[in-house]
Amino acid sequence: PYTLCRSVTGAKMEVEAGGSMLQALRALGAKVDASCEGGICGACEVRWLEGEPIHRDRVLSPDRRRTHLMACVAQCGSARLVVEA
Ligand code: FES
Secondary structure (H helix, E strand, O other): OEEEEEOOOOOEEEEOOOOOHHHHHHHOOOOOOOOOOOOOOOOOEEEEEEOOEEOOOOOOOHHHHOOEEEOOOOEEOOOEEEEEO
């Protein structure tokens, strides 16, 4: 589990290990697009600011992963993840 924080509003919530970051962001009021929900279309891209995302998508380049994640499939390897959403 980890704490997901929105930098825009400061809202946060606990996300279970294996839980959907996309659903958690929406539950926190973030408007995040999605289409494939399988890490291949690129629709759910979110910028992250702090923490250690675990990328499971197949669209982001290594460079892009340093600043962005795909919320439909990403997990988190740190206790806290802050996203710009
Ligand atoms: Fe397609 Fe996330 S919804 S990559």
